[in-house]
Amino acid sequence: GAGVSQSPSNKVTEKGKDVELRCDPISGHTALYWYRQSLGQGLEFLIYFQGNSAPDKSGLPSDRFSAERTGGSVSTLTIQRTQQEDSAVYLCASSLGPGQFYGYTFGSGTRLTVV
């Protein structure tokens, strides 16, 4: 597609339920990132996929969070047993290569609300 596509755009879930957020990056972009933005905060790094290398998971806040990228393309971020503090906008971005040289192209995000 022309841009980075994320789905759903909005998700309301009950505390304790699992959620899956999807990201479809720009075709040919080897790097894919997940960030989240909580209310009043900056973008917080979660995880980074680069080609076939092992992902950088250093930003995942707890073991309830996981992500995978299948076939070097679509990525899914899974949050298990959601908590209210997980409420945030989850942003996916992709780039041709490492972001500091190419810049990211962001999707519009998924707004997650845990009630």
Next chain:
Amino acid sequence: DQQVKQNSPSLSVQEGRISILNCDYTNSMFDYFLWYKKYPAEGPTFLISISSIKDKNEDGRFTVFLNKSAKHLSLHIVPSQPGDSAVYFCAASNPDSWGKLQFGAGTQVVVTP
């Protein structure tokens, strides 16, 4: 630990005047800095960047200045236009965190007619 800080959450400026957005950082290893612009309900879009080997980079109405000794950068928008009303994020990267960017909390700019 917030390594990139934007201490002004909001800025109001008249159309035609200069907008100056500030960003401070704490990690001396940062070697590349970027500014992103975000409209409501959209993802951030890349605006302008600067390498640590430079102190200024200009692109049309947008200029970024870097003061490494002060660990400070700023974004100047001249002249400001109503379409510039958005949230602006400062971001930085270091060679030890290949590809990963650290973002500030953002500054909401409102350009008034």
